Amino acid sequence: MSFRLDRCRYLQADCERTEQGVTTVQERRVTTQQDDPTTELGDFPTLTEKYQRELLAHCYRMSGSVHEAEDLVQETFLRAWKASASFQGRSSVRTWLYRIATNVCLTNLEGRPRRPLPAGLGTPDQMAGDALEWDHEIAWLEPVPDAAVVVAERDSIRLAFVAALQHLPARQRAVLILRDVLRWSAAEVADALDTTVAAVNSALQRAHAQMNDRDLTEDTVDEALDDGQRVLLDQYVDAFWRKDIDAIVRLLKAEATWEMPPFTSWYLGNKNIGQLIATQCPGGTNDMPMIETRANGQPAFGLYMRTKEGDFEPFHLQVLDIRDGQVAHVGAFFEPSLFATFGLPARLRADFRPGDPVPSDVDVARGDHVPTGHEAFTAAPPTSGR
Numbered sequence: 001m002s003f004r005l006d007r008c009r010y011l012q013a014d015c016e017r018t019e020q021g022v023t024t025v026q027e028r029r030v031t032t033q034q035d036d037p038t039t040e041l042g043d044f045p046t047l048t049e050k051y052q053r054e055l056l057a058h059c060y061r062m063s064g065s066v067h068e069a070e071d072l073v074q075e076t077f078l079r080a081w082k083a084s085a086s087f088q089g090r091s092s093v094r095t096w097l098y099r100i101a102t103n104v105c106l107t108n109l110e111g112r113p114r115r116p117l118p119a120g121l122g123t124p125d126q127m128a129g130d131a132l133e134w135d136h137e138i139a140w141l142e143p144v145p146d147a148a149v150v151v152a153e154r155d156s157i158r159l160a161f162v163a164a165l166q167h168l169p170a171r172q173r174a175v176l177i178l179r180d181v182l183r184w185s186a187a188e189v190a191d192a193l194d195t196t197v198a199a200v201n202s203a204l205q206r207a208h209a210q211m212n213d214r215d216l217t218e219d220t221v222d223e224a225l226d227d228g229q230r231v232l233l234d235q236y237v238d239a240f241w242r243k244d245i246d247a248i249v250r251l252l253k254a255e256a257t258w259e260m261p262p263f264t265s266w267y268l269g270n271k272n273i274g275q276l277i278a279t280q281c282p283g284g285t286n287d288m289p290m291i292e293t294r295a296n297g298q299p300a301f302g303l304y305m306r307t308k309e310g311d312f313e314p315f316h317l318q319v320l321d322i323r324d325g326q327v328a329h330v331g332a333f334f335e336p337s338l339f340a341t342f343g344l345p346a347r348l349r350a351d352f353r354p355g356d357p358v359p360s361d362v363d364v365a366r367g368d369h370v371p372t373g374h375e376a377f378t379a380a381p382p383t384s385g386r
Contacts (some may be wrong), residue, residue: 001330006206015331019064019266021263031137036240040093041084041087041093044077044081044084046188047093048077051093051094051097052073052077053148053149053150054149054150054151055073055076055097055098055101056069056070056073056144056148056149057060057144057149057150057151057157058098058101058102058105058177058182059072059076059101059104059105059155060144060149060157060162061156061157061162061165061173061177061181062102062105062106062109062165062170062173062174062177063105063108063109063115064114064115064141064142064162064163064165064166065115065139065142066139066142066143066144066145066148067142067337067341068108069194070142072101072104072105075104076097076100076101076104079100079104079226080096080097080100083100092254093186094255097184098178098192099191099192102174102178102193103192103193104172104193105170105174106170106171106193109170110170112139113139114166114167115137115139115140115141115142115152115166115225116140116141116163116166117140117141117159117163117259117261117331118259118260118261118263118265118266119257119266120163120166120167121264121355123264123265123266125257125265125266125267125268125272126265126266126267127267127272128267128272128273128275128276128278128279129275129279129280131139131234132263132265132280133263133264133265134150134262134263134264134334135262135264136262137263138261138262140187140261140333140335141159141163141166141261142295142333142335142338143159143164143295143300143317143319143331143338144157144295144332145293145294145295145296145341145342145343146293146294146296147294147343148341151297153181154296154297155297156181157296157297158297158298158321159296159298159319159321159329159331160321160329161294162296164210164211164214165177165219167210167214168207168210168211171193171203172203172204172206172207172210173201173207174189174193175189175193175200175204175207176203176208176211178192179200179204180204186200186204188203208353211358225299225322228325229299229322229325232251232322232325232326232327233292233299233320235247235251236248236251236320236327237289237290237292237301237354237355238354239251239354240288240303241286241288241289241290241354242285242286243277243278243281243283243284243285243287243288245274245275245277245278246274248273248277249270249271249273249274251326251327252273252274252326252327252328253270253323253324253326253328254269254270254327255268255269255270255328256268256269256270256273256327256329256330257326257328257329257330258273258276258329258330258332259329259330259331259332260331260332260333260334261331261333261334261335262314262334262335263334270283273330282305283305283306283315287305287306288303288304288305288306288315289303289304289348289352289353289354290302290303290304290318290354291304291341291344291348291358293343293344295317295319295342296319296331298319298320298321298322299319299320299322300317300318300319300320300342301317301318301320302317302339302342302344303315303316303317303318303332304352306350309350310350311347311348311349311350311352312347312348312349312350312352313346313347313348314336314339314344314346315332315334316332316333316335317332317333317335317338317339317342317344318330318331318332318333319331319333345358345359345362345363346362346363347362348362349362358369
């Protein structure tokens with residue numbers, strides 16, 4: 001049997017590109033198979049296309065990395081294909097796949113440190129002007145494109161929630177996701193993790209305690225942007241384009257936070273952040289255009305920097321958290337491969353201006369990883385062991 005997993009069309013699938021260059025995602029409702037569950041296994045390419053994006057969301061919550069999640073989904077489908085002949089149909093195929101994916105994630109996480117953001121390192125906030133230090137040895141938390149995942153609730157992949165999950169031990173993380181996000185019963189979780197219902201309930205209680213300590217739940221973010229937030233984002237893009245520090249400060253909440261991995265420092269307060277941008281951001285007036293996208297159910301921007309040649313190259317990817325009409329948190333990710341992950345251009349022409357349509361004749365940025373589905377494999381069909 002030969003099959004190819006979905007060719008990673010998720011950056012185009014279920015998306016609409018507006019004239020302003022904004023990517024929106026039309027989320028599909030998650031359903032379960034009502035007929036004989038074994039019939040789904042007869043067409044594995046269709047099965048992988050059906051479940052790939054929601055499994056990617058699951059593996060991303062567990063790992064905190066979109067790149068790792070792609071590999072984990074690939075491994076999940078490989079294991080499922082090899083075990084398909086022994087599938088008994090006692091659960092839906094979807095539940096069976098989640099069980100495999102969860103255990104693939106747990107195996108992958110054994111002995112690995114959690115993926116933090118700078119504020120999660122336990123160090124105090126910094127003042128603008130202090131020396132910038134970066135650490136490429138730390139495996140940092142990564143954002144995920146909205147267009148890459150299918151979720152019943154966007155809140156369950158927002159950046160702060162996923163960052164909080166990374167503070168939980170891996171098995172507690174799995175229990176909380178399966179119980180609170182996927183709404184499995186304690187008995188279903190116990191069966192999937194080969195443990196007892198009492199152990200599941202205990203793990204969930206401990207996980208809730210840690211999440212409550214951080215004042216984080218999965219249902220504390222707005223689903224969609226309102227008109228006021230839309231205006232706020234337009235002003236934000238314009239302020240960076242003009243490098244208007246006063247305007248940037250006004251758009252940030254007084255207690256806003258700014259993080260920018262792999263730099264280990266984090267910054268608290270809108271004036272402090274404004275001073276950071278004014279003194280340590282290399283761009284000047286009309287040097288920093290942005291292209292809007294969506295990450296973790298939140299507004300996000302690929303920020304470009306003018307080069308010596310006059311055109312623009314990727315600088316960092318910002319993910320914004322908006323609260324009460326202002327920007328409360330910015331995660332600025334200095335990882336060039338994320339521009340490829342989000343399908344953003346590798347360069348912009350010198351005459352590009354904020355609000356211009358995304359050029360259709362430019363190359364998409366290239367990353368250093370192979371997205372899920374780009375690697376085909378051929379194997380003999382598994383033989384029935386029944």
